[in-house]
Amino acid sequence: MTKIRLYLLLSIACVAGYAWIGVQLYQDRFTDTPINACIVKHVTGIPCPSCGSTRSVLSILKGDFWNAAWWNPFGFLITIILLVVPVWLTVDYRSNRSSLFEFYLHAEAFLQRKYVAAFAILIVIANWIWNINKGL
Amino acid sequence: MDSQKVDMFIMANGKFFESHHVMQIRDRLLAVDDSKWGMIQTLQFKDPTTSLIVSLLAGSLGIDRFMIGDTGLGIGKLITCGGFGIWAIIDWFMIMGATREKNIAKLQQYL
Numbered sequence: 690m691t692k693i694r695l696y697l698l699l700s701i702a703c704v705a706g707y708a709w710i711g712v713q714l715y716q717d718r719f720t721d722t723p724i725n726a727c728i729v730k731h732v733t734g735i736p737c738p739s740c741g742s743t744r745s746v747l748s749i750l751k752g753d754f755w756n757a758a759w760w761n762p763f764g765f766l767i768t769i770i771l772l773v774v775p776v777w778l779t780v781d782y783r784s785n786r787s788s789l790f791e792f793y794l795h796a797e798a799f800l801q802r803k804y805v806a807a808f809a810i811l812i813v814i815a816n817w818i819w820n821i822n823k824g825l
Numbered sequence: 826m827d828s829q830k831v832d833m834f835i836m837a838n839g840k841f842f843e844s845h846h847v848m849q850i851r852d853r854l855l856a857v858d859d860s861k862w863g864m865i866q867t868l869q870f871k872d873p874t875t876s877l878i879v880s881l882l883a884g885s886l887g888i889d890r891f892m893i894g895d896t897g898l899g900i901g902k903l904i905t906c907g908g909f910g911i912w913a914i915i916d917w918f919m920i921m922g923a924t925r926e927k928n929i930a931k932l933q934q935y936l
């Protein structure tokens with residue numbers, strides 16, 4: 690992973706994320722048919738670990754944090770990423786540094802530690818089971 | 826290093842690398858000291874075909890990316906339903922190349 694590739698990917702992801710939220714807000718206001726993007730849910734009928742995170746982000750936008758946590762706690766992670774990454778990218782770009790890239794490498798190394806990885810996997814699986822139980 | 830040993834290595838492990846890297850690997854191995862042969866011979870590489878299978882089956886959970894060591898990208902895929910499904914489909918075509926890139930990065934650590 691090179692710095693330029695990571696920054697390009699993050700920029701595309703942020704633009705796509707904001708565009709997606711925009712589409713959802715538009716759809717929320719003007720139409721009734723919900724847009725469902727998840728391939729896993731379309732193919733298998735079972736929600737995936739991140740199903741509901743769009744609804745969670747939309748709940749956060751409305752200030753309804755309890756509902757957001759109920760839909761999917763990953764929504765908080767996504768909101769933080771969507772808020773922090775564009776600012777961080779701009780700061781790095783303006784000051785010609787690579788602090789975000791260094792942070793990414795450190796975070797990756799941290800997550801690859803055995804116990805951290807096991808804990809993270811457990812959380813994801815627990816959240817997935819909860820998602821299936823909720824029937825998102 | 827002995828050219829016979831190098832050719833043996835290429836024959837056994839050629840499928841783990843991009844074709845345009847193979848000649849470069851050969852040249853580097855020929856220049857390397859014989860004492861490294863034991864270590865280079867025992868290196869384990871990730872099979873691109875295996876990662877393709879994982880990508881086809883569990884790509885939208887990001888497990889293919891976790892498997893080749895791209896933890897950050899794996900999390901990105903996981904929390905976005907495989908990048909709204911688009912990234913998951915793109916990765917069906919990208920993951921074999923990505924695996925080969927990881928393999929050459931691993932080999933380069935020992936050369």
